[in-house]
Amino acid sequence: MIFLDIDDKNFDQQFAAILSRGEETGREVEQVVLDIIAAVRQRGDEAVLEYTNRFDRLDAKSITELQVTDEEIDYAFAKVKSEDIDALKLAVERVARFHEKQKQETWLSTEETDIMLGQMVTPLQRVGIYVPGGKASYPSSVIMNAVPAKVAGVPEVIMVAPTPGGEINPHVLVAARLSGVDRIFRIGGAQAVAALAYGTTTIRKVDKITGPGNIYVATSKKLVFGQVGIDMIAGPSEILVINDGSGTPGHIAADLLSQAEHDELASSILITTDRGFGEKVAAEVERQLAQLSRESIARASWDKFGAIISAANLDEVIEFSNRIAPEHLELAVSDPFAILPKIKNAGAIFMGHFTPEAAGDYLAGPNHTLPTGGTARFFSPLSVDDFVKKSSIVYFSESGLNRLGKDIIRIAELEGLEAHGKSVSIRLGGQE
Amino acid sequence: MIFLDIDDKNFDQQFAAILSRGEETGREVEQVVLDIIAAVRQRGDEAVLEYTNRFDRLDAKSITELQVTDEEIDYAFAKVKSEDIDALKLAVERVARFHEKQKQETWLSTEETDIMLGQMVTPLQRVGIYVPGGKASYPSSVIMNAVPAKVAGVPEVIMVAPTPGGEINPHVLVAARLSGVDRIFRIGGAQAVAALAYGTTTIRKVDKITGPGNIYVATSKKLVFGQVGIDMIAGPSEILVINDGSGTPGHIAADLLSQAEHDELASSILITTDRGFGEKVAAEVERQLAQLSRESIARASWDKFGAIISAANLDEVIEFSNRIAPEHLELAVSDPFAILPKIKNAGAIFMGHFTPEAAGDYLAGPNHTLPTGGTARFFSPLSVDDFVKKSSIVYFSESGLNRLGKDIIRIAELEGLEAHGKSVSIRLGGQE
CATH class of the missing domain: 3.40.50.1980 (Nitrogenase molybdenum iron protein domain)
Incomplete structure (x- = not known):
């Protein structure tokens, strides 16, 4: 695990190793x-x-x-x-x-x-x-x-x-x-x-x-x-916990470890406006790690891809979160709904201090298949949308075609697609 | 252009060449x-x-x-x-x-x-x-x-x-x-x-x-x-016109040619329950082809990937259409809305005798970026959906977590993910 300060001038460089953990296919x-x-x-x-x-x-x-x-x-x-x-x-x-x-x-x-x-x-x-x-x-x-x-x-x-x-x-x-x-x-x-x-x-x-x-x-x-x-192309799993100093360090440590136990490439990150709180979480992670049956996997993940980042204020924190577009995002803050509209990119958002990610993994209701590795910028959680498709329906009456025909023909002609225009004009003038 | 009968025992084989016109990338x-x-x-x-x-x-x-x-x-x-x-x-x-x-x-x-x-x-x-x-x-x-x-x-x-x-x-x-x-x-x-x-x-x-x-x-x-x-991976463009003998052969010929003029790999297919009507369309295509500025492209497409198919009844026609999942589908029949609910796969559906495909290409309103080559089985027209993404929102109050916690922990345990369960139990019992 690495302690970072988001305002450090080497932050991007230090953080890069965690971001690039997903390998491309050989x-x-x-x-x-x-x-x-x-x-x-x-x-x-x-x-x-x-x-x-x-x-x-x-x-x-x-x-x-x-x-x-x-x-x-x-x-x-x-x-x-x-x-x-x-x-x-x-x-x-x-x-x-x-x-x-x-x-x-x-x-x-x-x-x-x-x-x-x-x-x-x-x-x-x-x-x-x-x-x-x-x-x-x-x-x-x-x-x-x-x-x-x-x-x-x-x-x-x-x-x-x-x-x-x-x-x-x-x-x-x-x-x-x-x-x-x-x-x-x-x-x-x-x-x-x-x-x-x-x-x-x-x-x-x-x-x-x-x-x-x-x-x-x-x-x-x-x-x-x-x-x-x-469906989406999934990489290793990750969690980002946003914190404002409120809440219980042991709870957040447990959430970070629930991600880390998945596999050694999993990444668990806490970003907090309260550096002291971050240090308490780090100590809790160590204490809880020793009690886990999957300790070795969780420890490998935490050692290599864990991070606790301190930031000056929640705006900085949110900007960071939007930039990395986390798969799982916990808003472990006192008023999570107040910052929800500022979240631009995230797979699933877990609100407040009593919503561990695990609640969403099994039976809250939302899907646990979520975009990883920053792809929440453009992919959505697996959903009913993935299992339907749409067809456009277009119906013109004769009068509708008469009304818009001239403009259709004009665009067809400026694109040089004469037969497109003719399929309209033949219906307008009776000139078969 | 090839005349086919859908009930011919060699139909699938004869039709295969038209279906497989999209080449895979080398x-x-x-x-x-x-x-x-x-x-x-x-x-x-x-x-x-x-x-x-x-x-x-x-x-x-x-x-x-x-x-x-x-x-x-x-x-x-x-x-x-x-x-x-x-x-x-x-x-x-x-x-x-x-x-x-x-x-x-x-x-x-x-x-x-x-x-x-x-x-x-x-x-x-x-x-x-x-x-x-x-x-x-x-x-x-x-x-x-x-x-x-x-x-x-x-x-x-x-x-x-x-x-x-x-x-x-x-x-x-x-x-x-x-x-x-x-x-x-x-x-x-x-x-x-x-x-x-x-x-x-x-x-x-x-x-x-x-x-x-x-x-x-x-x-x-x-x-x-x-x-x-x-967005979707697009291949050569195609149109399927469904006909029941109603309408004007010259209009349908013009629609087939509006597709054929796109490029030499385009495919235009008419399937009709009225073989005589199909023959009239074929003659009209010939007549209109000679008048097109893009005659050579349209002719190459029509010669190689054009087809007029006769079928015994509309059920057969619709079954065929659903199987090939056309990009553009014209329901050039007397009562197009009666068969709409039977259409399972199509990019865009053009209803009745006064809706040439060209109307949808430019300014009817629906998108002209449509799934080709049978991919309307699972792709949709380009839409606003392509430019948004979704995030799940999950909020548990303390009582909500108390209510469902036991079952969350049970599933976590049967999956062997102990830390998942602990992130819930630590919030329930006060046992930090």
């Missing part, structure tokens, strides 16, 4: 992924099966064998504690209720009597959601991807998840059924992304692929973008 | 673009200047010299006919009025007394719009990109346009000022995209880059995606 990874995609496009199911058996150490004879059965999901429900099922149910309900509010309606404007214009909103027809395997296989990821798709009205949600050594997380299966996932395949990596993007005999081509994954998954999503839609 | 183009991006990242303005002078045959001494001055725009206004200025003004007004309806409000839900959840909508802070140079330099493209950005509230819109041999289209400059563009640079290609994505001394880094361009521009946009946002 060309080697890209080549591996390109080869896998090409193989899946050429040989379909056969290639998916080969890669899956090889990478996940399985011995499946067909893709069908890799589809999770209803019985397996029933078994997961029997195995998982009922309190856990209840907590996941509560999460699904709350996430669904929040995302319902994001739905947009088709509209048609009738403010002109001879022209109607509108926008039709339709759900994507089929989407794929990627759920990582092994230790990073989280039921909350399933919920955060599948529920918005189902709220949007997507008829078919296909989930893929690698199962290294054959193991599948029962909580993930429970979350999948509770969220309304339609089919689940035990496949992962670039081969799963390629199968969803291009389709195989068994796995139907989807319209969009969402969900987190390792560098191979992220790279393959980027490479199939355009063939299908994808 | 690795050679990608390497050229990667080199340009690397040079701009390393040497900034200097590299942009070198490439610009070389590719556009200029002799500029600095990037500043490449910025278009207010005097140049004044001069364009003096040179352009007042009727043209009026037509462009009308387009700007109508496009702005339509896009105003797309604006979304920040909302905050107060349905729980101890937890508030919401979504804040904020404009991107700076965007770049790309306008092609030379013959494809269209004022309508400027309007369709800049107006939605300004309606969204983007404070700074930077336009880039290559000027081969120094020439700049005066209509483009007029459209830029009318649309509210803030700065214009005479630069283009991958070097312009790289400058906007990474920033140079003179050109500030933007949050998003939109607008059409050649293969180098499209490839560089795809490569900088993630560093900045981009």
Whole structure:
């Protein structure tokens, strides 16, 4: 962890190492992924099966064998504690209720009597959601991807998840059924992304692929973008806590560590107008670190990408926050709503002293899939918007076309597109 | 042009050539673009200047010299006919009025007394719009990109346009000022995209880059995606006309040709339940082709990528349309609103016999930047949505956290993320 002063003339330089922790994809990874995609496009199911058996150490004879059965999901429900099922149910309900509010309606404007214009909103027809395997296989990821798709009205949600050594997380299966996932395949990596993007005999081509994954998954999503839609490109996770000296140092230390325990590349930053408060938080982090089961990960993250920054006033603090556009932003100040309108770039904003980031990670309602690494400047949280698309509606009556025809033809002509103009004039003059 | 019957057993195979006309980017183009991006990242303005002078045959001494001055725009206004200025003004007004309806409000839900959840909508802070140079330099493209950005509230819109041999289209400059563009640079290609994505001394880094361009521009946009946002990845343009035998063959022929005149890769398809009507359209296309100034382009497109398809009934027609997800879809039928709800995938839908696609291209109001090549399955028309982003708002009071805390901790624990749980429990029990 590094202590910094935002008014120090070397601040930008000192802070640069933390900002640049996300690595760009090497060309080697890209080549591996390109080869896998090409193989899946050429040989379909056969290639998916080969890669899956090889990478996940399985011995499946067909893709069908890799589809999770209803019985397996029933078994997961029997195995998982009922309190856990209840907590996941509560999460699904709350996430669904929040995302319902994001739905947009088709509209048609009738403010002109001879022209109607509108926008039709339709759900994507089929989407794929990627759920990582092994230790990073989280039921909350399933919920955060599948529920918005189902709220949007997507008829078919296909989930893929690698199962290294054959193991599948029962909580993930429970979350999948509770969220309304339609089919689940035990496949992962670039081969799963390629199968969803291009389709195989068994796995139907989807319209969009969402969900987190390792560098191979992220790279393959980027490479199939355009063939299908994808959600944002996610890098390592981060939190920025804004503080004005109010609140409890131990609480903020706990929030910083909840981010740091994710992985060694995670970054936790506190910026405060009260340097003394910052020092207390630093001491609390040390004390709490020693008590964590994931101490070594959290410590590595905190050592390398942790920072406590002091600033002269909240304006400086907010300017800094807008500049780095944090994924998670806690406004741990006495009056968080007073500064909300000044926040220009952030994935999710946690207001006040009783809203730890963890509250938003699971069941407050908003999505936990958020733009990282400064991309909150232009990306939004995953939402119902990601699972619908829009079509413009244009209706001209004969009189509407008569009214605007002359100007349409004029612009067509100044652009040198004569046939565009003629498609209008032929309807105006009766000159077929 | 090819006549096809959708019920022919070889239909899919026969139609495949038309579907696959968009080429994928070769690795050679990608390497050229990667080199340009690397040079701009390393040497900034200097590299942009070198490439610009070389590719556009200029002799500029600095990037500043490449910025278009207010005097140049004044001069364009003096040179352009007042009727043209009026037509462009009308387009700007109508496009702005339509896009105003797309604006979304920040909302905050107060349905729980101890937890508030919401979504804040904020404009991107700076965007770049790309306008092609030379013959494809269209004022309508400027309007369709800049107006939605300004309606969204983007404070700074930077336009880039290559000027081969120094020439700049005066209509483009007029459209830029009318649309509210803030700065214009005479630069283009991958070097312009790289400058906007990474920033140079003179050109500030933007949050998003939109607008059409050649293969180098499209490839560089795809490569900088993630560093900045981009709009959709556009391929060659297309139109699908749905017909039930009603209407006038000459009108539909004119619409097909308005698409075909764009470029040789454009595709114009009519699908009709009335084969005789289709034959009349074919004859009309031939007759009208001979009268077009862009005959050779339109003929090349029509010969290679034109099709007239007959189908047994409108259900078959609609199923086909949803499958290919056309960029432009004309419902040239007697009752277009009756089939609108069955349309699942389309960029823009032109209703009835008096709405030629050209009406939507310029000034009806909706955007003419539309998803091509089947990507209307998941992409939407360019809109105000592209120039804003959202942040989730999460507020828990102490009682709200007490109410949900137990379930948050439970999910954190089943995911093995202990520090997540502790950031909640530390606030509940007073156990710092």
